[in-house]
Amino acid sequence: MYKYDDFDRTFVADRAQQFRDQVGRRLAGDLTEEQFKPLRLQNGLYLQLHAYMLRVAIPYGVLSSRQLRQLALIARKWDRGFGHFTTRQNIQFNWIKLDDAPDILDALASVDMHAIQTSGNCVRNVTADPYAGVANDEIEDPRIWAEVLRQWSTIHPEFTFLPRKFKIAITGAAEDRAAILFHDIGLKLVSGAKGAIGFRVFVGGGQGRTPYIAQELASFIPRNELLSYLEAIMRVYNMHGRRDNIYKARIKILVNALGIDEFRRQVESHWGELDKASINLPVAELSRITAQFSQGPLPKRENSDDAIKARRLRDRNFDRWFRTNVRPHRVTGYSTVNISFKKPGKIPGDATAEQMEVVAELAERFSFEEIRVTYQQNLALPSVAIADLMSVYDGLVVAQLETANTELITDIIACPGLDFCNLANARSIGIAQEIAQLFADPSIAEEIGPLRLNISGCINACGHHHVGNIGILGVDKKGTEHYQITLGGSPKDDAAIGEIVGPSFPAEQVPSAIRAIVATYLSQRISPSETFVVAYGRIGKDPFRSALYDAPKLSHTIDSALEVTHV
Amino acid sequence: MPSVITANLLRSGAVAYLAADGRWVSTLCDAVVADDAVSFNTLKAAAQAAVESSEITAVYAFDVHVVDHVPQPISVREAIRAATATAA
Numbered sequence: 077m078y079k080y081d082d083f084d085r086t087f088v089a090d091r092a093q094q095f096r097d098q099v100g101r102r103l104a105g106d107l108t109e110e111q112f113k114p115l116r117l118q119n120g121l122y123l124q125l126h127a128y129m130l131r132v133a134i135p136y137g138v139l140s141s142r143q144l145r146q147l148a149l150i151a152r153k154w155d156r157g158f159g160h161f162t163t164r165q166n167i168q169f170n171w172i173k174l175d176d177a178p179d180i181l182d183a184l185a186s187v188d189m190h191a192i193q194t195s196g197n198c199v200r201n202v203t204a205d206p207y208a209g210v211a212n213d214e215i216e217d218p219r220i221w222a223e224v225l226r227q228w229s230t231i232h233p234e235f236t237f238l239p240r241k242f243k244i245a246i247t248g249a250a251e252d253r254a255a256i257l258f259h260d261i262g263l264k265l266v267s268g269a270k271g272a273i274g275f276r277v278f279v280g281g282g283q284g285r286t287p288y289i290a291q292e293l294a295s296f297i298p299r300n301e302l303l304s305y306l307e308a309i310m311r312v313y314n315m316h317g318r319r320d321n322i323y324k325a326r327i328k329i330l331v332n333a334l335g336i337d338e339f340r341r342q343v344e345s346h347w348g349e350l351d352k353a354s355i356n357l358p359v360a361e362l363s364r365i366t367a368q369f370s371q372g373p374l375p376k377r378e379n380s381d382d383a384i385k386a387r388r389l390r391d392r393n394f395d396r397w398f399r400t401n402v403r404p405h406r407v408t409g410y411s412t413v414n415i416s417f418k419k420p421g422k423i424p425g426d427a428t429a430e431q432m433e434v435v436a437e438l439a440e441r442f443s444f445e446e447i448r449v450t451y452q453q454n455l456a457l458p459s460v461a462i463a464d465l466m467s468v469y470d471g472l473v474v475a476q477l478e479t480a481n482t483e484l485i486t487d488i489i490a491c492p493g494l495d496f497c498n499l500a501n502a503r504s505i506g507i508a509q510e511i512a513q514l515f516a517d518p519s520i521a522e523e524i525g526p527l528r529l530n531i532s533g534c535i536n537a538c539g540h541h542h543v544g545n546i547g548i549l550g551v552d553k554k555g556t557e558h559y560q561i562t563l564g565g566s567p568k569d570d571a572a573i574g575e576i577v578g579p580s581f582p583a584e585q586v587p588s589a590i591r592a593i594v595a596t597y598l599s600q601r602i603s604p605s606e607t608f609v610v611a612y613g614r615i616g617k618d619p620f621r622s623a624l625y626d627a628p629k630l631s632h633t634i635d636s637a638l639e640v641t642h643v
Numbered sequence: 644m645p646s647v648i649t650a651n652l653l654r655s656g657a658v659a660y661l662a663a664d665g666r667w668v669s670t671l672c673d674a675v676v677a678d679d680a681v682s683f684n685t686l687k688a689a690a691q692a693a694v695e696s697s698e699i700t701a702v703y704a705f706d707v708h709v710v711d712h713v714p715q716p717i718s719v720r721e722a723i724r725a726a727t728a729t730a731a
Binding site: 102103104105109123124125126127128172173174175494495502503552555556557 | 651653654655656657658694695696697700701717718719720723724727
């Protein structure tokens with residue numbers, strides 16, 4: 077993984093020192109809140125309902141064991157013993173004191189971390205395929221370019237006061253696991269003519285109040301011209317993006333107002349005028365960054381293991397975990413392990429200090445000291461030898477992290493909601509906990525099959541409800557928490573924005589509504605291989621509407637629906 | 644509608660309510676209730692002074708019901724703030 081050089085370290089340490097000074101002046105009364113607020117936000121420090129919240133950047137979701145241990149220390153020393161992994165592959169600490177924030181930034185800087193650009197109208201943390209560099213369907217490791225973009229966009233003077241925040245996602249794989257079509261800019265590494273590698277560029281995607289699927293801006297931009305091309309996009313946005321209305325300020329609004337063809341024309345016009353050579357990355361610098369991600373050949377390990385086969389036969393839980401949470405690796409003899417932070421009944425994405433330390437140790441022993449944060453609020457160990465899987469599993473069991481539900485209905489994305497967030501209209505966490513407990517039997521969740529269920533506590537959509545196969549949005553209806561349900565969304569290559577199925581439900585009715593939706597799917601699917609989102613595409617929302625709003629059918633149970641599918 | 648003045652303590656960010664003696668307290672039941680415009684303006688002035696002395700930030704008033712002389716939050720948001728996070 078990328079290692080800071082002296083320039084990086086000095087920069088981050090200086091920023092921490094600057095913030096210490098700013099906090100000191102605020103506490104002394106030399107800065108008003110109005111003056112201080114933009115300074116604290118530039119360092120990821122928000123004021124939420126009960127306390128300050130610190131959002132720490134985890135560039136493209138890559139962490140070392142040392143860094144994860146430091147996050148555990150921060151959780152224990154300055155928070156209440158836990159942190160919350162976010163849909164931006166970051167971590168948030170929810171119970172921070174302003175007094176402590178400078179010490180925390182120093183602690184982060186000591187392990188090459190910071191909270192810069194985790195807030196504000198700037199380019200936010202660049203997110204990436206969580207399996208970058210190890211996926212078996214990858215053209216090229218996108219971490220290299222994510223790091224290039226991190227360096228390019230960090231305190232870039234032109235991009236410090238954009239009309240609104242700006243999110244970039246990147247993948248190098250055939251399958252989109254980074255939701256690139258729901259970002260301001262989505263980048264996909266592709267092969268071009270004569271073996272050249274470049275980027276397919278998408279623009280104008282996003283969720284929030286006005287969800288859009290990104291549109292293709294360019295089918296192939298050579299790698300070495302990426303930065304100048306992106307700079308041209310940013311210039312068009314910076315010039316024409318609306319600053320008069322916060323709800324219309326994202327690039328998606330501009331792209332759709334101009335139309336993709338006119339937007340493209342303007343980008344290409346600017347691109348043609350730029351001094352590209354002064355913007356594009358020098359070959360030597362690209363080589364330097366690339367070398368940092370070069371792991372060299374992994375030690376040779378066996379591709380199969382008799383002990384694992386035997387364990388799978390005698391240990392049903394291990395067998396299920398192996399099926400659901402372990403995925404192929406590009407190197408024979410290795411696999412990637414998904415670590416679920418979605419144990420039914422627990423808060424999605426929350427990790428205790430002890431759990432972080434367990435994962436850090438497992439990564440140290442079995443995954444070359446590297447951890448990934450997924451936007452589904454889980455962690456992954458990218459490179460685990462197949463022969464070590466039992467040891468990893470047994471280590472996870474100790475920390476209650478062996479839940480076998482990757483991409484299943486209990487792998488719920490949920491924002492912090494009204495329990496913590498100043499923007500929320502309704503609680504997300506409690507609803508997520510109730511739904512997960514409804515499907516807590518892992519055999520039922522597995523029988524239901526791949527199903528994304530996402531919950532947001534407000535229309536800002538941090539919980540990605542628009543792209544949930546089942547999406548739940550918390551709304552304020554005359555002072556009470558209600559939940560609007562959408563169906564058919566997808567964050568993947570079959571990108572879709574969910575459709576509102578009907579009137580919202582009060583909180584206490586949401587679990588039974590979800591049960592009715594799932595029962596309807598199970599009774600309607602052609603076979604177990606027809607996933608929820610595929611079945612929805614075939615049958616539409618009418619059967620679900622009927623199940624939800626025709627009272628007698630609410631009595632459907634999952635068990636009876638499963639029986640139907642087994643006939 | 645009776646109301647209570649709330650804020651976050653500047654140093655800790657903790658929820659605080661203005662009490663009758665001018666202190667900022669952590670429990671809603673100890674907050675002073677403004678019943679009319681005169682008392683509300685008096686409390687607002689006290690809160691503004693606390694903002695200027697860097698004791699509190701993010702100050703605002705919210706409506707309450709008063710039951711047996713004890714203020715009760717009306718909105719879910721204020722109920723959660725008064726109880727601290729309901730998620731565990």
